[in-house]
Amino acid sequence: MFKSKVAALISMFCLMGTVFYGLVVSSQTPQPSIRLSAEPPISQILPFEAEASVTPSPVKLTLQALDAAGQSLENAKIHLQILTPPKNPWFPTDFPIVEGTELLNLEAVAPKGELQIQQMLPIRGKYQLLVEVTPSVAEAFTPFLQTLTLSVPENSIKYRNFGILVLVLFAVGIGGGLVLGGEQQIQEGEIAPQRVRLLLSGAIIVAIISLLFINITAELAESHTAHHKHHAPNSEEPAMLQSQGVEARLSGDIEATVGQLANLAVQVSDTQTGQPVTDAILNIKVTPLEDKWVAFAYQGVTDTKGQLKWEQQFFDGAPHKVTVEVSPQPQAQHQFSPLKVVKEIAVEGVAPPLQSRLIVLAYFTSFIVLGLVIGLQLRRRSVWRYGN
Known part of the structure; x- marks a missing residue:
């Protein structure tokens, strides 16, 4: 009986050792991975x-999909x-509505x-990039999923401007404290000395102006985006073209809201047979109507259905123009002149939440109160020293 228990215990330890060894070996075995590179370098990226x-x-x-040997995985979908x-x-950002949302959702063919x-x-x-790689050809390789992170620091100019503002608020508070801390004489019929009344009146005016500024800024931003939404010019370029x-x-949504994804899709097909064109090159560019900067751009190819679908967020609340240029690959049998289709999207802005505005106001007020x-304290110490 004793020998059987010892044998069972030894067998259990051997089994645990085997499992542990297998876990260690598997963790050390090279796995397929995603290599992320950025331009400019990640350390130099700044927010909008x-x-x-x-x-x-x-x-x-x-994003480069690599196999266990570090070689590129061909014929993949990313x-x-x-x-x-x-x-x-x-500590809200410039676009608090955008925080904790999805910025882009794209599935594309990656031949290389x-x-x-x-x-x-x-x-x-810190942004999260969820990347899933699957084979275009069945069982060409095992699908895998990887999560990447991308840290974007704040622009140093904003820290400088914030520091200047804090110093100004401190100076205002210290000046008020020096005035209130001095000897004050109350005249007959007055409830407070004249300098105190002037200081309190000024503080009330500053508080009212701050509240008006914070709220009017939010309302102007909302009315500005509403104006864009209802007065966005209609594009003279078509969303469907044959040649x-x-x-x-x-195709896709014609209206979008900040903080939410908008659906967009490109379909390329042969007008003679009705079959999808599976080897067309797509050059996508998304820009605001009133500005020249690029919100999103991608160059790829259509899938087996002749399509490319994606979802993206328009974070700044201005109307945008989506431009897609379709052209044939150099080795394709069916050659055609490039086609350009355009779609305009009206974007509805969302004002910052009241909680964020009140928190910012509380910060400004606390700096003045601290000053x-x-x-x-400075005034009382000076009076105490000279008094003695």
Whole structure:
């Protein structure tokens, strides 16, 4: 009986050792992976700046699917999802509605295992890139999923401007504390000294102006985007075009909302046979109607259905123009002149939530109050020293 128990215990230890060894070996075995590169380099990427003096440029992201040996996986499909940094109510970004949302959802054919896009990154923080790679040819390789991260720091100019604003608010508070901390004489019929009343009146005026500025700015942004939505010019360029036996059609949503994805699709087909054109080159570019910067760009090929579908978010609330140029591959049997289809999308902006505006106002007020406390302490110490 004792020997059987010892044998069972030894067998259990051997089995656990075998399992542990298998886990260690499998963890050390090279696995297929995604290599991410960016232009400019990741350390130099900055978020979108609406009022920048120089036209902002999108980030060029290149995803390369590699097998266990580090070689490119050919004849692959790459599904890419870009998630924006999570919400941070205490330190909101320039576009708080965009926080914690999906920026892009794209599935494309990658004959050489490479996917390259240009994407404007709207806010600071850590982005997540969910990448799924599957074979175009059945059982060519095992599908795999990988999550990549991309950290975008805040623009240093904003930190400088914020520091200047804090110093100004501190100076106002300290000045008020020095005034209130001095000896005050109340005249007959007055409830407070004249300097105190003037200071309190000024503080009330500043608070009212701050509230009006924060709320009017939000309302102007909302009315500005509403004006764009209802007065966006109609495009004279078609969303469907036929030429030399090929039809290109750009379809999808005509209206979008900040913080939500809009659906878009391109279909290329042969007008003679009705069959999809599976080897057409698509050059996609998304730009605002009133500006020259590029929100999103991609060059790829149609899939086996002659399609390319994607979802993207329009984060700035202005109407956009989606342009798709369809052209044949050099070695394709059916050659045709490039076709260009265009679609305009009206975007509805969303004002920052009231909570974010109140938090910002609370920060400004706290800086003034802290300066006021410091000014009072300085004034009292000076009075105490001279009094003694």
